[in-house]
Amino acid sequence: MRRSLVVLIAVSAAVTTCIALAAPAGSMPRSAMGSGAREKPRAIVFSAEGNNLNAYDSVPPFRRQRVITTRADDPKGLDINAQICFFPGVKRGDTKWFIAGEDTGQPNPPQGWGIFQLKGKRIGHLQAKEIGKLTPTYQGSADNAENYGCGFLRDGRVLTTDVGNQASGNGDGQLIVWFPPFNRTRVRYCKVDTGIATAGSILVKHDTVYLASARPPTAGVWRYTGPFPTSNTAAGGCGKRDVTGAPLADSVHKKLFIPTGGSVVSPNALTRSPRGYYVSSVINGVIAEFDEHGKFLRNVLQPAAGDTLGATPYRTGTPLGIGVDDKGDLFYADIGIVISADGVGPGDHTGTVRRIHFVHGRPQPPQTMKRHLDFPDGIGILEPR
Numbered sequence: 545m546r547r548s549l550v551v552l553i554a555v556s557a558a559v560t561t562c563i564a565l566a567a568p569a570g571s572m573p574r575s576a577m578g579s580g581a582r583e584k585p586r587a588i589v590f591s592a593e594g595n596n597l598n599a600y601d602s603v604p605p606f607r608r609q610r611v612i613t614t615r616a617d618d619p620k621g622l623d624i625n626a627q628i629c630f631f632p633g634v635k636r637g638d639t640k641w642f643i644a645g646e647d648t649g650q651p652n653p654p655q656g657w658g659i660f661q662l663k664g665k666r667i668g669h670l671q672a673k674e675i676g677k678l679t680p681t682y683q684g685s686a687d688n689a690e691n692y693g694c695g696f697l698r699d700g701r702v703l704t705t706d707v708g709n710q711a712s713g714n715g716d717g718q719l720i721v722w723f724p725p726f727n728r729t730r731v732r733y734c735k736v737d738t739g740i741a742t743a744g745s746i747l748v749k750h751d752t753v754y755l756a757s758a759r760p761p762t763a764g765v766w767r768y769t770g771p772f773p774t775s776n777t778a779a780g781g782c783g784k785r786d787v788t789g790a791p792l793a794d795s796v797h798k799k800l801f802i803p804t805g806g807s808v809v810s811p812n813a814l815t816r817s818p819r820g821y822y823v824s825s826v827i828n829g830v831i832a833e834f835d836e837h838g839k840f841l842r843n844v845l846q847p848a849a850g851d852t853l854g855a856t857p858y859r860t861g862t863p864l865g866i867g868v869d870d871k872g873d874l875f876y877a878d879i880g881i882v883i884s885a886d887g888v889g890p891g892d893h894t895g896t897v898r899r900i901h902f903v904h905g906r907p908q909p910p911q912t913m914k915r916h917l918d919f920p921d922g923i924g925i926l927e928p929r
Contacts, residue, residue, distance in 0.1 A: 585928035587869035588667065589913070591877050591897050592644060593920035595623040599670055600897065602869055602925075606913040607667045612660075615648050622658065622674060623648045627745045627813070627865060628924025629694035639663050641726075642924065643702065645691035646677060654679055655691050657704055659726045665928065676727045681788035683708060683716035683738055692922070695746035695753065697772065700724055703753060705743040715741030715762050719755060721772050721793075734773040734782035734791045737798065740766075745813035745865065745922075747821070754801060756823065758810040765802035765811050765823060765838070802838045807846065813923075815866045815874075818905075822874060824866045827888075829858040831866060831876065831900075844874065844900060844907040854883050857894050860910055867923035874900040874907075877920040895920045 587602040595614035601607045613621040626645030639661060646658030659676035682689035693705035701721050708717030717740035722733045741763065744756035753768040774780040776791040784792035804811055808825045815822050820835040822844065831845040847858040861878030868874050880894030895917035898910040 585665070586871070587873075587928065588670075588926040589867070589869075589875050589897070589899075590628045590642075590644075590924040590926065591865070591875075591920050592624045592626060592628065592922050593877070593895060593897075594918035595625065597624040597628075597644060597672070598897075598914070599667060599926075600913050601667050602873060602875070602899070604911070606899075606911075608914060609667045609670055611662075611670050611672050621648075622646055623650075624658070625690070625921060626657075626692045627694050627922040629696065630924060630926055631700075632696055633700075640926065641675075642672075642926075643678075643694045643704075644924070645922070646674070647691060650688075654682070655689070655706075656680070657691055657694060662926075676731065677729045678702070678704060678722055678726070678731050678733070679729070680704075680706070680718070680720055680733055680735070681786075681790045682706060683718065683787065689716075689718075692744060693746035693755065695748040697721070697748065697751050701772070701774075702726065703746055703748065705740070705746055705755060707743055708740065710742050710759070715739050715757070715759065717741065717743030717757070719743065719746075719753070719768065723775060732776045734776045734780070734793055735786055736768065736772060736793045737796050738786050738792070742810075744811065745815075747814050747816065749816070754814055754821070756811040756814050758812050758826075760804075763804035763811060764800050765814055765821070766798050767801040768796070768798045770797070802834055806832075806840060807843050808832050812864050813866050815868050817868065817874075818872060822866055822868070824863040824876065826862045826864045826879065826881065829853075829860060829862050831863050831874070845876070845910065853881065853888075857882055857891070861896055861898060865920075865922035867925045869925050870927050872902055874902075875913075875923050875925070876900070876910075877923050879919055879921055880917070890919050893918060897923075 589600045597612035599609045615621045629643045631641040647655030656679035658674045660672045662672050664670040690707040695703040719737040742758040747754040773782040782791045786792045807830045810827045812826045813824045829847045833841045857880050862881040863876035864879045865877035878896045879890045882891040893916040896915045897913045901908045
């Protein structure tokens with residue numbers, strides 16, 4: 545199980561100082577869901593949990609299919625985790641490609657990111673097959689250097705992050721750019737940054753890369769601007785070597801975009817919003833919205849007044865991975881953090897996957913798509929096109 549990644553949330557004092565502003569919990573009223581007429585095809589929501597990969601209809605009743613089963617339950621299975629990203633433009637009929645964290649058998653072979661071919665368009669008819677894997681070197685973090693983020697530059701280069709140290713120690717999470725072809729197990733790459741404290745998810749807009757970091761001294765959302773390396777050679781802007789001997793970019797161009805603070809205690813993941821960006825803060829159960837310039841606008845999810853973290857999670861959950869569909873619905877993977885004798889971390893079967901629907905721009909109470917989950921940590925959205 546992927547228990548070590550929980551320490552992303554261990555921002556010590558934040559547990560006792562978390563913000564608990566009013567937000568109702570429960571299910572969305574039927575009137576907010578329409579008349580019940582059959583809707584046009586909608587997005588499919590993917591989320592890894594318990595090392596399985598699940599897919600959900602994005603509208604009630606949220607039908608679910610287990611697309612990939614964990615190795616613990618199936619000798620031919622795989623252990624899937626983290627953010628899920630669908631390749632833009634790679635489609636033949638009903639076939640798409642996607643990336644997900646894949647750490648089957650770690651540490652031998654080491655954890656990495658699987659490249660998968662997905663067939664089918666509807667829940668109950670989806671089939672995934674691994675066709676490649678991205679496996680870099682890691683910085684030797686005290687914690688297991690978990691895979692997490694993924695994204696794409698416009699020309700098809702792939703981006704990934706790994707978490708690195710999660711609770712203490714130097715920031716040694718990584719941002720890596722990978723070069724095609726990807727349908728193989730030996731894929732060329734160049735490391736862009738090797739000093740990120742608890743690196744989280746990635747969002748790419750017009751080849752500008754936004755990356756969440758959950759822990760000081762780099763806590764916040766960072767904006768990376770190109771040019772990014774075009775190969776793993778000096779001619780491609782990758783003429784250095786890191787401490788592991790792996791290719792390293794000659795330079796990195798980054799700037800803090802959204803600092804930590806206010807309601808965002810531990811920036812863990814981000815995705816687009818109609819006015820800019822949503823950012824999740826797992827330790828205090830918040831999803832905040834920021835504008836295109838990184839200015840705070842509002843919280844769209846937060847614990848209700850008086851709701852505290854303890855032996856049971858916040859009633860609205862502890863959001864880690866987030867994603868938005870083309871209709872504007874916001875989905876989040878709640879890892880179900882509790883406080884127990886073992887410390888702060890996900891409880892047994894306390895995770896959920898949820899949807900926030902908006903009516904006239906106002907977030908409605910989150911709907912639970914599936915509960916009693918173990919460590920749902922990432923979200924991916926597949927649109928029906």
